[in-house]
Amino acid sequence: MADTLPQTMTAMGFDTPGGPDVLRPETLPVPEPGPGQVLIRVSHAGVNRPDVIQRTGFYPAPPGASPIPGLEISGTVVATGEGAAPELLNRKVCALVTGGGYAEYCLARAEHCLHVPRDMAMAEAAAVPETLFTVWHNVFERGWARDGETLLVHGGTSGIGTMAIMLGKAFGLRVAVTCGSEDKCAAAREIGADLAINYKQQDFVEEVRAFTEGRGADVVLDMVSGEYVQRNLDCLAEDGRHVTIAVLGGMQAEINMAKLMSRRQTMTGSTLRARPDEFKALLADEIYNHAWPLFEDGTIRPVMDEIFPLSEAGAAHARMEAGDHIGKIVLAMPGFESA
Structure with a gap:
């Protein structure tokens, strides 16, 4: 891991299952990428129904996954693990992850990342993968x-x-x-x-x-x-x-x-979260070849509802549960609220 990275980060987690109010900030160590992984400084994280179900205690993280909610992120690759392509370093990507998205830093499999198109906002990019x-x-x-x-x-x-x-x-x-x-x-x-x-x-x-x-x-x-x-x-x-x-x-x-x-x-x-990394890699490759060009040329842009700061993840969950949203709800990490 690069020496310039901080040792700790802010994440949104919960101690016991419950309503949106159980989500609270916590300070955790910045994770280190293992073989085939990249570390992403998260800009934005998408909010999805599985996050809400996890918070209520009915969709626990699969073995080995971060218990922090969040299944999709956008951000910048700041470190690479053994076997991950070094050219990914400093690249803006969005990624499908098995957990950990509600945090300033998150691990992702290198092969589960997609580059962010030049004209796509990072908040939009976080609303796409899941x-x-x-x-x-x-x-x-x-x-x-x-x-x-x-x-x-x-x-x-x-x-x-x-x-x-x-x-x-x-x-x-x-x-x-x-x-x-x-x-x-x-x-x-x-x-x-x-x-x-x-x-x-x-x-x-x-x-x-x-x-x-x-x-x-x-x-x-x-x-x-x-x-x-x-x-x-x-x-x-x-x-x-x-x-x-x-x-x-x-x-x-x-x-x-x-x-x-x-x-x-x-x-x-089907469910997606617990599928093997190899399956998700093949799926990412097919999407990159057949669907991603539609995002690169602007034919498809995610429909955006509202962007909440990370500290207001509970309010984001409450909005999703109320059912009034149209399109994607997204969290912005500290420092990226206006990005």
Whole structure:
């Protein structure tokens, strides 16, 4: 590690699970990069639903990962471990991490980093990795989405939802989303959704089937689960693919297997955090080759909601839990609040 780096840093952690108020600053040693790792001086960190679930005690960090919340960051590489490319030093990057993002310094695998495009703000860069990796893997790899098909996304104005809209449209999909208010539906349409359904006032099954002239969606990206699953299958086309990435509506679902068989539908799902480093490296490489050019040329920019200073991580979590946000919530490290 470079001699000029500080010995300690500020991070946001918690002693016991609970509400947003349990998050508090702590002073920790600056970590040292191991083989294949880089140390990043963090500029900004994205706030994601898994961070909130971890804070409430239901999504602990996997073995070997930092217990500090935070799954995506942007910043500058300030040290490299053995085997990490030395040319990464001093490079501005964004990275997918398994934890530790809510801190002034964070370790990342070198192969899980993407360079920050010249015209992208660092706050925007921190809002990209978790949603981009998740949507790319689940919509295009697990869901086998291809141009001309229809994608249904629940939570259309969430970080995942907004990324799914933009990626889907960039790759030739028709995108339908559900939202909880007319204002959110309008925002989703502005982002690029072809159909935005207010699920509090409309039956999304009927709306999707009408939109597709009775055929149904080819892929459903589901973050709700629970009682939504059978409804998703009811508006899924023959040979359609149902992909679950969260269970906000409950971990159990009852489905009609006879209908699933007769319509040849496929159900799958995934989580990303605990996947092996090698898998994430392959995913990062595919994203770099196929999706990252859209960020480099400005075709896609993350939809930003609000930026909070690191010390107000609890307020950032409260905003996410209230459900009023549109796009990504981000934390700014000390000294980068105006960056």
